[in-house]
Amino acid sequence: MSTHSQQYNQELFHFLDAAPTAFHAIEELRGLLSDQGFIELRESEPWNLSKAQGYFVIRENCSLISFILGSEEDATQGFRILGSHSDSPGLQLKPKPAVEVEPYLQLGVEIYGGPLLNPWFDRDLSLAGRVSCADTKGGLTDYLVNFQRPLLTIPSLAIHLDREANDGRAIDKQKALPPLFAQRLGEQLPDFANILKAQVLKQYPGAAIEEVLSFDLFCHDPQQASYLGYNDDFIVSGRLDNLLSCHVAATAMAESNLRHNCLFICTNHEENGSTSTTGAQGSFAEDVLSRILPDIEARQIALRNSFFISIDNAHASHPNFKETAEPSHLTVLNGGPVIKVNANQRYATNSRSAAVFKLLARKAGVEVQEFVMPTGKPCGSTIGPMTAAKLGVETIDVGAPTFAMHSVREVTGATDPYKLLQIIQTFVDSSRIERS
Numbered sequence: 001m002s003t004h005s006q007q008y009n010q011e012l013f014h015f016l017d018a019a020p021t022a023f024h025a026i027e028e029l030r031g032l033l034s035d036q037g038f039i040e041l042r043e044s045e046p047w048n049l050s051k052a053q054g055y056f057v058i059r060e061n062c063s064l065i066s067f068i069l070g071s072e073e074d075a076t077q078g079f080r081i082l083g084s085h086s087d088s089p090g091l092q093l094k095p096k097p098a099v100e101v102e103p104y105l106q107l108g109v110e111i112y113g114g115p116l117l118n119p120w121f122d123r124d125l126s127l128a129g130r131v132s133c134a135d136t137k138g139g140l141t142d143y144l145v146n147f148q149r150p151l152l153t154i155p156s157l158a159i160h161l162d163r164e165a166n167d168g169r170a171i172d173k174q175k176a177l178p179p180l181f182a183q184r185l186g187e188q189l190p191d192f193a194n195i196l197k198a199q200v201l202k203q204y205p206g207a208a209i210e211e212v213l214s215f216d217l218f219c220h221d222p223q224q225a226s227y228l229g230y231n232d233d234f235i236v237s238g239r240l241d242n243l244l245s246c247h248v249a250a251t252a253m254a255e256s257n258l259r260h261n262c263l264f265i266c267t268n269h270e271e272n273g274s275t276s277t278t279g280a281q282g283s284f285a286e287d288v289l290s291r292i293l294p295d296i297e298a299r300q301i302a303l304r305n306s307f308f309i310s311i312d313n314a315h316a317s318h319p320n321f322k323e324t325a326e327p328s329h330l331t332v333l334n335g336g337p338v339i340k341v342n343a344n345q346r347y348a349t350n351s352r353s354a355a356v357f358k359l360l361a362r363k364a365g366v367e368v369q370e371f372v373m374p375t376g377k378p379c380g381s382t383i384g385p386m387t388a389a390k391l392g393v394e395t396i397d398v399g400a401p402t403f404a405m406h407s408v409r410e411v412t413g414a415t416d417p418y419k420l421l422q423i424i425q426t427f428v429d430s431s432r433i434e435r436s
Contacts, residue, residue: 001232005418008251009235012417013225015247016237020128020220022062022086022268023144025243029064029250029266030056036254038066047291052258057288061130061142062086062268063278065288066253070260076298078305079263080427081393082252083383084245084312085270085280088238089113089406091120091177091219093127098192103184107152107192109177109219113271116407117171120219123408124150125179129217131196136208143200143207148222152179179219221408232414234333240410242270244400244417245311252424261302262428263289270312270383280383285391307356308395309427310348310384311420313412314338314371316401326374331401334413336367337420340382340397348384353396357423364426366419369401 015032019025034040038054041047049055052071058064063086069075091109099106111117128146135141154177159165171177182190193212201207225237246266253264269279276282293299316333317325325331331338339354340347354370361368373379388395400420403411 001414002418005415008418008421009227009414011251012235012244012247013237016225016239016243019239019243020126020146020222021130021216021218022088023130023216024128024146025086025246026058026062026064026266027144029066029246030058032250033066033254038254043287049292054253054256054258059284060268060278061144063284064264064266065284066250066262066264066266067288067292068253068256068258068260068262069292070258070262072259073261075261075293076301076305077261078302078307079261081263081265081306081308082249082424082428083265083267083280083308083310083387084249085242085267085274085383086246087113087268087271088241088243089115089271090408091115091179093129093215093217093219095214097217098189099178100189104180105182105184105189105192106178107181109179111173111177112218114406116404117173117177119404119408120177121154121156123153123221124223125152125154125219126222127151127217128220129215131200131215131217132213133197133200133207133209134211134213136210140213141207141209143204145196145199145203145217147199150222152181152219154179223409227414228411229414234411235414235417236409236411238409240400240402240412241313241405242311244313244412245420248417248421248424249311251421252428255425257429260428263306265383265387267383274383274386280386281390285387289391303391303393306391306393307353307427308348308384308387308391308393309357309424310382310387310395310397311424312382312384312397312399313402313405313410314340314399315405316403316412318403324374324377326372329370329372331369331371332413333401333403333411334415335369335401336416337361337398337423338369338371338401340399341370341372342379344379345385346379346381347397348382348388348395349397353394356394357396357398360426360430361423363430364422366422368398368423
C-alpha cells in the first residue's frame with residue numbers, strides 16, 4: 001500500500017467514524033468543503049456566483065450539492081458531475097419507541113432500506129441522528145446527537161431454546177428486532193424523551209430547550225473503521241456503502257484545480273427509493289442547475305455537454321459463493337474500481353460511458369474491473385439511472401468492490417478507495433475527453 005493510499009485512508013476512517021447517519025455525513029462534508037474555501041449558499045437567499053470558486057448548498061441537513069464554475073470554461077461547456085448518496089440501510093427508531101416488557105425497556109425500530117439483519121444481533125449498538133426541539137422562545141431548533149458509546153443490543157435467543165437457529169430460521173422483524181435499552185431501577189423505567197433532552201444538553205451546553213418534539217434516530221455500530229488482514233489488506237467499517245463514495249467525490253471537489261465546471265450531488269434516501277425532497281428523484285439537482293444557468297436553452301446545452309459518474313459500492317465476488325458471480329466478470333478486493341453494467345439499465349452504464357471511464361482510468365494509471373449479474377438474477381440499482389433520466393446526461397455507474405454489502409460492517413480493499421479517488425480526481429481536473 002502506498003503512502004498516499006495510507007494517508008487518504010486515515011482521512012476516510014475519520015469521516016466514517018464521525019458519520020453514523022446521513023445528517024452527520026452531510027455535516028462532515030460541510031466542514032471538509034468549508035475548510036477548502038467553498039462558500040455555503042442557501043436556497044432561501046439570492047446567489048452571487050463567481051468563476052474559480054467552489055460553492056455548496058445543503059437541503060434539510062441530509063443532502064448536499066457542491067459546484068465549481070471553472071476559470072477556463074463557460075457554464076454551457078458542461079459539467080463534470082459526480083453523484084453518491086448519504087444514507088445507509090439499518091434500523092430507525094419509531095416515533096414512540098418505548099417498548100416496556102417488564103422489567104426491561106426496549107426500543108421499537110423500523111427497517112430502513114434493505115439491511116442484512118442477522119449481523120445486527122448480539123452486537124454493541126449506539127444511537128445517533130437528528131432531534132427537533134422547541135426552545136424557550138417558542139422557536140424550533142434541530143440538533144445532531146450521537147451517543148457514541150455502546151447503548152443497545154439485540155440479543156439472540158439461545159440455541160438451547162431454538163434448536164433450529166442454525167438451519168435457516170426466518171426473522172420475525174416485529175418481534176425479534178426491538179433492541180434492549182434499559183432495565184427498571186427503583187420505581188420506574190427511564191423516560192426516553194428526557195434521555196434525549198439530556199443528550200442534547202450534554203452535546204450543546206446552554207441550549208435553550210423546552211421540549212423534544214420529534215426525532216430521526218438510527219441504531220448504529222460504534223466500532224471504528226479499521227484495517228483487517230495479515231498485511232492490512234482490507235478495510236472494515238459500517239456504512240462503507242455509500243460513505244466511501246461520498247468522501248471520494250467530496251475530496252476530489254475540495255482538491256480541484258478550479259479550472260473546470262464541476263458538480264457533486266450527494267442525495268439522501270437512495271436505500272429506500274430516492275423519492276423525497278432530498279432524494280435523487282426529487283428536484284434538488286434541477287433546482288440548483290436552474291439557478292446556476294437560469295436560461296433554459298443554455299442549461300440544456302450545458303447538460304448535453306456534461307458527463308455524470310454515479311459512484312456507489314460494487315459487489316466483490318465472494319470466495320465462498322463464487323456461483324453467485326458471473327464467471328467471466330469476477331471482481332476482487334484491491335483490484336481497482338468496478339464499472340457496473342446491466343442490460344436493463346438498473347445501472348446507467350453503456351459502451352460510450354464505459355469507454356470514457358476507461359480512458360480516465362488509463363490516464364490515472366489505475367486498472368478497472370467490470371461487474372455484471374449472472375443472467376436471470378435480479379440486479380440492484382443506484383441513483384445513476386434516475387439522475388440520467390431526469391437530467392438527460394450521459395452516465396456511468398462505478399464503485400469500490402465490497403464484501404457484505406448492506407451488513408452492519410462491510411469490507412473493501414485497502415487500496416481501492418485511493419485508486420477510485422485517483423480516477424475521480426483525474427475526471428475533475430484533466431482536460432475534457434472529446435466524444436464525437
